[in-house]
Amino acid sequence: MISGILASPGIAFGKALLLKEDEIVIDRKKISADKVDQEVERFLSGRAKASAQLEVIKTKAGETFGEEKEAIFEGHIMLLEDEELEQEIIALIKDK
Numbered sequence: 001m002i003s004g005i006l007a008s009p010g011i012a013f014g015k016a017l018l019l020k021e022d023e024i025v026i027d028r029k030k031i032s033a034d035k036v037d038q039e040v041e042r043f044l045s046g047r048a049k050a051s052a053q054l055e056v057i058k059t060k061a062g063e064t065f066g067e068e069k070e071a072i073f074e075g076h077i078m079l080l081e082d083e084e085l086e087q088e089i090i091a092l093i094k095d096k
Contacts, residue, residue, distance in 0.1 A: 031096060039093050051080045 031039055054077050062070030079085065 031093075036094055040090055043089060043093060047080055047086075051077055054080070 054073050058070050058073035058077065061073055
């Protein structure tokens with residue numbers, strides 16, 4: 001028997017989607033001053049890739065499930081493109 005978080009009262013029958021939570025491991029290390037710009041570029045490049053992937057997912061979600069579901073991914077994209085958050089992350093990279 002599988003249990004989970006109750007979304008609404010009652011009993012439901014159907015296929016279950018099992019989500020496995022993976023542990024996120026963050027590699028914390030000091031970087032030399034000459035590598036800071038390279039690390040900032042890695043961050044910006046990764047963010048751009050994530051944003052592009054979310055745009056594709058957003059479009060597919062909109063086509064499949066409608067605008068309401070599409071808006072969920074728009075929120076994620078907005079977080080990725082937040083300039084204030086970007087500057088805070090870059091400052092953290094430069095500080096380390």
